[in-house]
Structures are given as C-alpha cells and as structure tokens.
Amino acid sequence: MSNRQGDYRRNGGGAYRGRSRSPDRSRARDLDGGDRFSGRGGGRDHRDDRDFRDARESRDYRDGRDRDYRGNRDSRDGKGNKDGRDGRFGGSRPDMRDNRDYRGFRDARDGRDSRGDSYRDSKYSRDDRPRDPPLSTSTQQPEASGDSTMDTDQSPVPQRKVPISLEELIKKKEEEKQALEKPKFLTKEERAQLALEKRSKEVEEQRRQQDLDRQKRLEFDSKARNEVVDNNRYGYDSRINARDKAERNRAAGKTNNQETEDRSSVFLGEKEVESVKKRYMGIEEKERKVRKRNDKKFVFDWNADDDTSRDLNPIYTHRHSAQLFGRGHFAGIELKDSKTRDQFYDKLMAVRRSDSESARATELDDLAAQRERKVNYADRHWSDKPLDQMKERDWRIFKEDFNISCKGGSIPNPIRRWSESTVDTRILTVIDKVGYKEPTPIQRQAIPIGLQNRDIIGIAETGSGKTASFLIPMLQFIFDLPKLNEENMVHGPYALILAPTRELAQQIEQESLKFATHLGFNCVSIVGGHAVEDQAFNLRNGAEIIIATPGRLKDCLERRILVLNQCTYVVMDEADRMIDMGFEADVNFILDALPVSNSKPDTDEAEDASKMTMAIDDDSQRKYRQTTMFSATMPPAVERLAKKYLRRPAVVTIGTAGQAVETVEQRVEMISDENRKRNRLMELLKGQFAPPMIVFVNQKKSCDMLAKMINGSGLRATTLHGSKSQEQRELALAQLKNGKSDVLVATDVAGRGIDIQNVSLVLNYDMAKNIEDYTHRIGRTGRAGRSGVAITFLANDDTDVMYDLKQMLMKSTIATIPADLRNHEAAMTRGGVGGRRRGGDKF
Numbered sequence: 001m002s003n004r005q006g007d008y009r010r011n012g013g014g015a016y017r018g019r020s021r022s023p024d025r026s027r028a029r030d031l032d033g034g035d036r037f038s039g040r041g042g043g044r045d046h047r048d049d050r051d052f053r054d055a056r057e058s059r060d061y062r063d064g065r066d067r068d069y070r071g072n073r074d075s076r077d078g079k080g081n082k083d084g085r086d087g088r089f090g091g092s093r094p095d096m097r098d099n100r101d102y103r104g105f106r107d108a109r110d111g112r113d114s115r116g117d118s119y120r121d122s123k124y125s126r127d128d129r130p131r132d133p134p135l136s137t138s139t140q141q142p143e144a145s146g147d148s149t150m151d152t153d154q155s156p157v158p159q160r161k162v163p164i165s166l167e168e169l170i171k172k173k174e175e176e177k178q179a180l181e182k183p184k185f186l187t188k189e190e191r192a193q194l195a196l197e198k199r200s201k202e203v204e205e206q207r208r209q210q211d212l213d214r215q216k217r218l219e220f221d222s223k224a225r226n227e228v229v230d231n232n233r234y235g236y237d238s239r240i241n242a243r244d245k246a247e248r249n250r251a252a253g254k255t256n257n258q259e260t261e262d263r264s265s266v267f268l269g270e271k272e273v274e275s276v277k278k279r280y281m282g283i284e285e286k287e288r289k290v291r292k293r294n295d296k297k298f299v300f301d302w303n304a305d306d307d308t309s310r311d312l313n314p315i316y317t318h319r320h321s322a323q324l325f326g327r328g329h330f331a332g333i334e335l336k337d338s339k340t341r342d343q344f345y346d347k348l349m350a351v352r353r354s355d356s357e358s359a360r361a362t363e364l365d366d367l368a369a370q371r372e373r374k375v376n377y378a379d380r381h382w383s384d385k386p387l388d389q390m391k392e393r394d395w396r397i398f399k400e401d402f403n404i405s406c407k408g409g410s411i412p413n414p415i416r417r418w419s420e421s422t423v424d425t426r427i428l429t430v431i432d433k434v435g436y437k438e439p440t441p442i443q444r445q446a447i448p449i450g451l452q453n454r455d456i457i458g459i460a461e462t463g464s465g466k467t468a469s470f471l472i473p474m475l476q477f478i479f480d481l482p483k484l485n486e487e488n489m490v491h492g493p494y495a496l497i498l499a500p501t502r503e504l505a506q507q508i509e510q511e512s513l514k515f516a517t518h519l520g521f522n523c524v525s526i527v528g529g530h531a532v533e534d535q536a537f538n539l540r541n542g543a544e545i546i547i548a549t550p551g552r553l554k555d556c557l558e559r560r561i562l563v564l565n566q567c568t569y570v571v572m573d574e575a576d577r578m579i580d581m582g583f584e585a586d587v588n589f590i591l592d593a594l595p596v597s598n599s600k601p602d603t604d605e606a607e608d609a610s611k612m613t614m615a616i617d618d619d620s621q622r623k624y625r626q627t628t629m630f631s632a633t634m635p636p637a638v639e640r641l642a643k644k645y646l647r648r649p650a651v652v653t654i655g656t657a658g659q660a661v662e663t664v665e666q667r668v669e670m671i672s673d674e675n676r677k678r679n680r681l682m683e684l685l686k687g688q689f690a691p692p693m694i695v696f697v698n699q700k701k702s703c704d705m706l707a708k709m710i711n712g713s714g715l716r717a718t719t720l721h722g723s724k725s726q727e728q729r730e731l732a733l734a735q736l737k738n739g740k741s742d743v744l745v746a747t748d749v750a751g752r753g754i755d756i757q758n759v760s761l762v763l764n765y766d767m768a769k770n771i772e773d774y775t776h777r778i779g780r781t782g783r784a785g786r787s788g789v790a791i792t793f794l795a796n797d798d799t800d801v802m803y804d805l806k807q808m809l810m811k812s813t814i815a816t817i818p819a820d821l822r823n824h825e826a827a828m829t830r831g832g833v834g835g836r837r838r839g840g841d842k843f
C-alpha cells in the first residue's frame with residue numbers, strides 16, 4: 001500500500017502530466033486520487049499545507065453558495081468545476097469532465113461534499129481511502145505516506161499561522177470577484193425573500209417621503225396663517241373665516257354636503273352652486289323639449305328663464321335699448337319725433353330771440369314745412385297720384401302690388417284704370433257695359449302692350465280674364481283698319497283666334513260677341529262637329545274676327561272656304577294645350593297661310609311702338625302682323641312655336657307661372673280603391689257643395705258610368721267628352737250654365753278655358769296626367785276672384801305627377817297636403833314621363 005502511495009506521490013506534482021499521459025479513464029482516476037491524497041498528506045510542506053488549507057476553505061465555501069453555483073454550472077454547460085482548475089481533479093479530458101459533471105450534478109442534488117464522492121469513485125477501497133482532514137485544524141496527518149520526509153516529521157509540530165502570500169491573496173480576490181460577476185442561481189424561496197426585502201425597503205422610503213411632505217405642508221400652513229392675520233384689513237378675512245368655519249364644522253361633525261353647501265354659499269352664487277351640483281353630483285335635469293311636428297315653426301330648446309346672464313351680471317339687468325325710429329330715415333332717427341321732444345328748447349329759444357331772429361326763424365319754419373309738404377306729396381300712394389305724376393318707383397310698386405312681371409325691351413307702363421288706357425272710348429263704353437269695373441292684372445299689363453302692336457306671351461292664372469286682355473287690343477287694332485266691305489271681305493278676317501277645343505272656341509266667340517256686336521264687328525267660330533257648309537254660310541258676309549280650332553280651320557283653308565290674306569292679328573289661346581293635343585302641324589300650316597308681307601322684322605324695330613303702330617306703307621293701311629299667346633301654363637314645348645312666329649315678344653307673367661289660382665282651396669285624398677272612390681264621390685256631391693259641380697275623369701266610359709250613378713242618386717248629371725256629338729257637348733255645357741244640371745262629368749275636353757259661373761267644386765275623380773292639366777281643371781272653380789274647392793282622389797298609380805302636385809300644394813297657402821302624399825316616395829323627387837319637364841316655365 002505504501003509503495004503504491006509512494007508511486008502516487010511521485011506523480012503528485014505532475015497531476016496534469018500523469019493525466020495527460022493516461023488516456024485510460026480508470027487510471028486517470030487513480031492518478032487523480034493519488035495526487036490529492038499526496039497533496040493533503042504533504043504535512044509540513046509549505047505548499048501542501050496551503051493546499052490543505054485551501055481545500056478546507058474551499059470546502060467551507062462549497063458548503064455554502066458555491067455548491068449551488070457549481071452544481072448549476074456543471075449541469076448547465078458541462079464544464080469543469082472550479083476545483084478542477086486547482087489541480088485536484090484537473091484536466092480537460094472529456095472523460096474526466098464527464099466524471100465531474102456527474103459529480104457536480106449529484107452534489108447539486110444531494111447537497112453533499114463532492115470530494116467524498118470522488119473518493120468513492122476512485123479505485124480505492126473503503127479501507128484504503130484516506131480520511132478527510134478535520135475542518136477545524138490543519139495539523140492532522142495523513143494516515144499513510146510513502147514519503148521519507150513525512151516519516152521524519154512524525155513529531156507534533158507547534159501550530160503556526162502562515163500568512164497568505166500576496167499573489168495568492170490577489171488570486172483569491174480575483175476569483176471571488178469573478179465568482180460574484182458570474183450569474184447566480186437563486187431558488188424560488190430566495191427570490192421571494194429578496195423581493196420582500198426590496199418591497200419593504202420601498203415602503204419604508206415612501207413613508208419617509210410622506211412624513212417629509214406632511215411636515216413641509218404643516219410648516220406652510222402655519223406660515224400662511226401668520227400672513228392672513230396681516231391681510232385681514234384687505235378683506236381677505238371673510239374667505240379665511242369661511243375656511244376656518246368649515247374646519248370647525250368638520251370638527252363639529254357636520255356632514256360633507258352641509259359643509260360643501262356652506263362653503264359654496266360663501267364663494268359662489270346660487271346659480272353657480274346649482275351648476276356645480278349638477279356637474280358633480282348629478283342633480284335632476286329638466287326634461288328636454290321634444291318638438292312636435294305641428295308645433296309652431298320656431299321652437300327653441302330653452303325657456304326665457306333659462307337665460308342666466310341677467311341674474312349673474314347686474315350690467316345686463318338694465319340693458320340699453322337703441323332708440324331707432326322708422327326705417328328709411330337718416331341714422332334711423334325720425335326728425336318729426338325728435339322735434340316734438342325738443343319743444344322745450346324751441347320755447348326757450350322763442351323767448352330769448354330778438355324780433356329779427358324770430359322773423360328769420362319763422363321763415364325757416366315755413367321753408368321746412370314747404371319741403372315737408374313736397375316730400376309728403378311725392379310719397380303719396382300710386383292710387384292717389386294722377387297719371388302724369390307717376391314715377392318709375394310708383395310703377396314699380398304698382399307692378400309689385402299686382403304681381404306683374406315682364407320680360408322684353410320697351411315695355412309700356414300698365415294701366416291703373418280703364419279710363420287711363422288709350423283704348424277707343426267706344427270700347428271703353430262696351431267694357432263698362434259688360435261690367436268690368438277694374439282691369440285684372442293680366443289686362444293691366446297685356447292691353448297696353450297689345451295696343452303698341454307688340455307680340456305678347458301672356459301667362460296668368462285660370463279665370464283671370466285673359467280673354468279680354470287679348471280681345472280689347474284686337475278690337476282696337478281692327479278699329480284702325482279699313483271697315484270690312486264687299487271688296488275686302490273676300491280676303492278673309494283681320495283677326496284670328498285659335499283655341500284647342502270647340503267649347504273654348506265657342507266660349508271665346510261669345511265673349512268676343514259681347515264687344516263686337518256693340519262695335520259693329522262680325523265674329524264667326526269655325527270648329528269641328530258642325531257642317532262646313534254651315535260655317536261657310538256664316539262667312540258669307542265676311543268676319544273681322546274668326547275663332548277656330550286648328551283642325552277645322554286647316555280643313556277650311558285647304559278647301560278654300562276661307563283665306564287669311566289680310567289677317568294681321570293672331571291669338572293662340574292655350575297654345576300649350578294645342579301642342580299637347582298634336583295640333584302643332586295644323587297650327588304651323590295655318591300660320592304659314594298668313595301673308596308674309598306684313599310680318600315683323602326680327603330686329604329691335606319689333607320693340608319700337610312708334611314703328612309697329614304705323615302703317616307698313618303710305619298708300620295702304622296695312623299693318624304689321626301681331627301674334628300673341630296666352631295660357632295659364634307655358635311649358636317649354638311652346639318655345640318652338642313662339643320662336644318661329646313671334647317677333648321680340650313681351651313676356652307678361654302674373655304671379656308664378658303654372659301656379660293654381662289662390663282662390664281655390666286644394667284638397668287631396670289618397671284613394672285607390674274604385675268602390676271607395678265612388679262612395680266618397682257621392683258623399684262629397686251630396687254634401688256641403690252647391691251646384692254647379694264638375695267631376696273630371698280620364699276615360700270617356702268613366703264619364704257615362706259616373707253620370708249614371710250620380711243620376712241614380714237624385715242629382716242631375718251630364719257628360720262632356722270627345723265621343724259626344726257637338727250638340728250633346730254644347731247642350732251639356734248649356735245645361736250646367738243654366739242650372740238644368742247639377743254635375744258635369746267630363747274629360748279634359750272641359751279642362752281648358754271653360755268659364756261657368758260659380759262652380760263650387762271641381763272633383764278630380766281621376767288625377768290628371770300632368771300638372772298643367774291639373775292646374776287648368778281646378779281653375780274651373782274660383783274664377784274671377786270668387787272662391788272654390790278642388791278635391792283630388794290620388795291613387796298609388798299616379799306616381800308621375802305626385803312630385804309636381806306636392807310642390808303645387810306646398811306653394812298654396814290654403815292647400816292641405818295629406819301625410820300619405822307628403823311622405824310618398826314618388827313625391828320626393830321629380831318623376832316625369834318621357835323626360836318631359838313638368839310645370840316648367842321657359843318664358
């Protein structure tokens with residue numbers, strides 16, 4: 001055993017060498033173990049002793065944290081432990097590292113000294129294994145040693161503390177430093193412990209800081225209190241007192257709310273307190289006003305007492321109100337008013353003035369009064385002024401009063417009364433006889449224009465007297481022409497009036513006859529439904545005025561029954577309707593049959609009244625042809641006709657073009673079901689309305705059917721539509737006019753121009769196909785200033801016209817729009833059929 005030990009010892013200092021030379025793993029363990037053994041058994045060997053001490057220290061160290069570290073390191077990256085570098089296990093051979101790894105892992109797991117394990121792993125048996133030296137001392141000897149030196153040092157050596165060398169100390173420190181720098185593995189408990197310590201330190205620091213702050217605040221408060229004593233004389237004491245009081249209250253156990261109220265009342269006004277409460281305490285809110293559909297137009301979200309500005313600021317309680325009197329005066333101040341207020345000064349001045357000064361003052365007063373009289377005179381209403389004193393401003397006001405608007409150059413002033421017009425007195429006499437006291441608006445403006453021989457487009461609401469507005473200038477025009485005789489009557493009439501329907505043509509004839517018979521003029525109507533021969537017979541004596549429907553007139557012209565060689569005055573009544581009915585070609589044919597020698601030039605001369613009223617040439621009395629168009633509606637389709645045949649026309653519009661007359665109350669009922677319509681029709685006809693009444697339908701067969709039904713109910717009904725004979729049509733109208741019928745059931749044939757007195761109700765059993773026809777239909781009532789009612793049954797199919805109808809009802813002040821129509825999808829946007837613009841006005 002000693003030999004073996006000796007062998008080992010000889011190899012002791014060269015552990016590395018021995019290991020490197022021994023690839024065998026078991027041998028390496030032997031060498032390793034031997035090396036360690038000899039090192040410890042070095043006894044007095046200086047180095048060995050140190051080694052021993054190191055080993056002891058190392059063991060102590062290992063028992064502590066290093067063991068964990070080592071175990072961790074070993075198990076983590078498989079590298080050799082620190083002891084290996086000391087040479088005790090040394091070497092970098094992989095086999096050895098494996099061995100160390102295993103040991104390190106086990107150490108970490110068991111928490112035992114790895115050295116013992118190394119011994120166990122060595123080839124030494126239990127008996128041969130050297131004993132561990134006691135930890136407390138370094139003097140114990142190894143159990144065996146093959147070294148002679150050891151043998152000689154058998155006697156106990158007095159213990160001597162050898163100071164550690166400087167190099168080793170540095171090395172040791174270096175190692176410790178490295179160890180500290182390396183990452184340390186901490187158990188969960190240790191980490192928790194560290195976190196607790198850290199937190200407690202933070203809490204401690206916070207408390208310390210709070211104490212410091214509190215201390216500072218107390219110091220500040222006491223300092224401020226001292227200052228407040230000085231400030232009392234400046235009035236700050238009340239605020240401080242309030243705060244003190246609040247503190248006292250708090251001390252006395254008052255509630256927070258009471259306290260806040262007390263404080264608020266000191267600093268804030270009542271309103272402010274309320275608003276603060278509302279903001280922070282959620283005080284109950286006033287209910288917000290919900291605006292109802294039928295409420296007044298302007299509804300505000302606030303009440304008058306919601307205005308807090310008055311209460312908050314005394315400045316606003318006595319507001320200054322601007323003293324402005326009357327508009328139109330300089331700086332808004334009326335001199336008259338200020339004069340009366342200055343009477344005091346006037347009296348004072350009168351007392352103080354000398355005689356000469358008083359005389360001068362009187363003179364000045366007279367001048368002022370004179371000036372005032374002049375101003376007052378000039379400011380008179382147009383109705384108080386003679387014609388020659390009418391100013392431009394007066395005419396403007398006059399036109400505004402009658403809703404007259406004109407387009408075109410050199411438009412003459414309107415007529416205020418019949419006597420002021422330049423119309424022949426014989427005509428005026430007839431006007432008086434007919435009973436037209438005052439001219440209607442369209443007559444006021446269209447007659448003077450017509451008298452200037454200007455072309456006119458006249459647009460005025462239904463029943464507004466358009467017939468007379470073209471008839472009167474026409475009569476005047478004919479007056480200036482040579483009397484019709486045997487010679488010139490073969491050249492045809494002087495004037496031609498075209499109308500879309502026979503009824504309208506005949507009605508115009510009757511109206512014309514009122515005037516013409518008195519004036520000695522002859523009027524003849526040429527309409528369909530009557531024998532051409534009869535009409536030719538009527539023309540045997542010639543006629544100054546012919547009223548015709550385009551179709552029959554064309555027929556007559558083609559058959560040479562009539563010629564238009566001297567026709568110089570042309571009227572197209574309801575021109576839009578003629579085009580609608582497809583008469584445009586016929587109208588063109590007729591107008592082309594007029595002589596071209598007297599057509600007006602398309603220059604500014606056409607607007608020159610002096611030139612247009614004169615004869616074209618000196619040797620004859622021929623005049624320029626005058627062409628006019630009149631209707632209540634004037635859609636753009638008429639523009640083509642107007643452009644071709646009218647020269648520089650003056651466009652006169654009364655009110656808004658296409659608008660229904662304001663005297664008609666329009667009502668709409670949404671009914672689609674036929675049975676309901678019939679029931680409602682009977683209910684209305686037998687209700688509040690007095691005869692005559694007119695019911696409009698869209699189909700001829702509906703006319704007869706409804707008339708039968710109405711007749712069955714006890715009312716007397718008659719019908720008017722295109723399939724009736726002319727006699728039946730005329731009879732129907734005559735019966736309604738003379739009261740033999742109560743109800744006229746008609747198609748649109750009766751929609752235009754038919755003038756029956758006192759029609760109380762127009763009922764659109766079927767809605768008209770377009771808004772123009774609707775306007776004319778409802779215009780059969782409320783004529784010549786009288787009032788009437790128009791009721792329309794609107795079906796869901798009438799989508800094409802809903803938008804225009806809604807717009808028309810909205811414009812009227814006395815119309816009611818049902819919710820069904822107001823909210824109907826088709827009433828929201830313009831519909832229209834075939835791209836045609838509805839209700840438009842080009843002129």
Ligand SMILES: Nc1ncnc2c1ncn2[C@@H]1O[C@H](COP(=O)(O)OP(=O)(O)OP(=O)(O)O)[C@@H](O)[C@H]1O
Pocket residue numbers: 435436437438439440443460461462463464465466467468631632752753754755779783784
């Ligand atoms: N100045 C007037 N004073 C009183 N009544 C008048 C006046 N002018 C016309 N009238 C009467 O007013 C009614 C309507 O006149 P007229 O038929 O000419 O109207 P309108 O505008 O042509 O109507 P519509 O557009 O329906 O054809 C007639 O009965 C007519 O006698």
